[in-house]
Amino acid sequence: MKGFWHKNYVRALIVVGFGVLLIMWNPYGALTPLRTTVQTIFAPFQHIGFIFSHGAGNGIAFLSSIGELKRVNQELQSQNQQLEAHVAILADTQKENDVLRAERDLLPRNDHALISAEIIGIDNFGKGQWLTINRGSMQEVVEGASVIVNEGILIGTVHDVYPRSSRVMLLSHPQSAINAVVSETDTKGVVRGNSGFTPLFDNVLQEDRLEIGEKVITSALGGAYPRGLLLGSIQEVFKNTDGLTQSAIIASPIDIARLRFVSVIKE
Amino acid sequence: MVPILIRSGVLLGVVVLQTSFFVNIFPSPYVPLAGVALAISWVLVRDFHRSFVWLIILGITLDIVNTNQMGVSVIMIMLIGYGASFLSKRFLTTHHLWGILSLGAYMISASIAMIVFDMIVRAGIWPFETLLGVIGYSILNVIIFFLVYKIVRSTEKYLTLFESRIDVKRHV
Numbered sequence: 153m154k155g156f157w158h159k160n161y162v163r164a165l166i167v168v169g170f171g172v173l174l175i176m177w178n179p180y181g182a183l184t185p186l187r188t189t190v191q192t193i194f195a196p197f198q199h200i201g202f203i204f205s206h207g208a209g210n211g212i213a214f215l216s217s218i219g220e221l222k223r224v225n226q227e228l229q230s231q232n233q234q235l236e237a238h239v240a241i242l243a244d245t246q247k248e249n250d251v252l253r254a255e256r257d258l259l260p261r262n263d264h265a266l267i268s269a270e271i272i273g274i275d276n277f278g279k280g281q282w283l284t285i286n287r288g289s290m291q292e293v294v295e296g297a298s299v300i301v302n303e304g305i306l307i308g309t310v311h312d313v314y315p316r317s318s319r320v321m322l323l324s325h326p327q328s329a330i331n332a333v334v335s336e337t338d339t340k341g342v343v344r345g346n347s348g349f350t351p352l353f354d355n356v357l358q359e360d361r362l363e364i365g366e367k368v369i370t371s372a373l374g375g376a377y378p379r380g381l382l383l384g385s386i387q388e389v390f391k392n393t394d395g396l397t398q399s400a401i402i403a404s405p406i407d408i409a410r411l412r413f414v415s416v417i418k419e
Numbered sequence: 420m421v422p423i424l425i426r427s428g429v430l431l432g433v434v435v436l437q438t439s440f441f442v443n444i445f446p447s448p449y450v451p452l453a454g455v456a457l458a459i460s461w462v463l464v465r466d467f468h469r470s471f472v473w474l475i476i477l478g479i480t481l482d483i484v485n486t487n488q489m490g491v492s493v494i495m496i497m498l499i500g501y502g503a504s505f506l507s508k509r510f511l512t513t514h515h516l517w518g519i520l521s522l523g524a525y526m527i528s529a530s531i532a533m534i535v536f537d538m539i540v541r542a543g544i545w546p547f548e549t550l551l552g553v554i555g556y557s558i559l560n561v562i563i564f565f566l567v568y569k570i571v572r573s574t575e576k577y578l579t580l581f582e583s584r585i586d587v588k589r590h591v
Contacts, residue, residue, distance in 0.1 A: 202443070409447070
């Protein structure tokens with residue numbers, strides 16, 4: 153009987169069975185101490201690995217993009233001119249908005265208090281559904297905090313917090329769902345993860361008009377996210393089979409694979 | 420204590436290589452699986468029985484550092500380790516060239532199986548989009564495998580020497 157338990161296939165099968173139980177049971181809370189210990193040990197090494205890899209990745213990306221530089225440069229110049237025009241209009245609107253807010257006695261919009269963080273790990277299986285950042289509970293990061301880049305583009309939410317690192321669930325994760333509106337028309341919907349692919353702007357009534365290129369932002373409905381964080385722009389619109397709603401594929405302006413720094417919004 | 424520290428160091432290095440270094444250089448899901456290479460290398464150099472605990476630790480570590488779904492890597496690393504042990508006993512001892520070829524082929528199938536299993540369990544989707552991508556990914560994984568294999572063989576050689584020295588000291 154003792155020999156039976158020492159057979160390789162028996163031991164392998166026991167571990168596989170244990171693994172299946174783990175997947176089905178998913179004892180999230182019970183494994184937190186183990187997760188915290190492993191993450192705390194790995195975080196500094198992941199940080200070093202990520203710094204080196206970012207340099208190497210940028211070098212490779214630069215070499216492979218030399219041929220396209222001229223075309224991209226022309227596109228950027230054109231976009232820059234358009235953006236300068238937009239900035240001028242927005243500056244004027246801002247002035248008008250300040251005057252109106254003052255007249256109506258409204259408080260100024262809050263600037264977010266941010267915690268800067270560096271990415272130290274990316275989920276390499278699920279088409280990038282998770283990030284690990286080098287800021288944790290010791291730096292006042294809390295579960296549910298919004299993670300943004302460039303002071304206004306939402307990329308995900310803090311899901312797990314460890315002492316010196318945190319795990320961020322990206323918008324593309326299937327469990328991610330954020331109340332959103334189209335900034336141009338105020339059309340309401342929910343931005344959902346799409347199994348690692350680009351997120352979907354979902355639950356939009358069919359009578360609402362969605363145009364390609366329109367910006368989708370957080371709506372602050374439910375209070376989980378501040379209003380006005382950019383989620384992406386509409387890339388493709390399609391009607392759902394229920395006959396009531398439509399959905400749109402959202403393209404984020406951020407390439408997660410090329411990202412190094414993010415900011416966590418303090419609660 | 421020294422063997423545990425050295426093997427932990429190799430494990431840490433390989434996991435960091437996979438989760439924090441390769442992810443910026445290769446697009447997902449074509450990130451080479453250094454963890455799978457380590458599992459196969461350990462089984463080939465130390466055999467399945469002696470690597471058993473390390474395979475479990477490697478699987479759990481990959482699950483924690485890489486994703487939030489516990490169990491997926493544990494299952495795959497264990498099956499891949501057992502498969503490597505099964506194959507090595509039948510091919511590696513007799514035909515050297517066939518042994519190397521079968522190892523390469525095994526690394527390719529193990530990596531693809533790991534990615535497919537993970538994506539199907541977690542998201543219910545097929546991960547690979549083009550055949551060319553799969554071929555490139557296969558070549559990459561074979562290269563990584565032989566690099567990791569060389570590292571594991573060197574460290575285990577050193578550890579065997581180290582342990583034999585300690586045995587001699589004890590007897591003296």
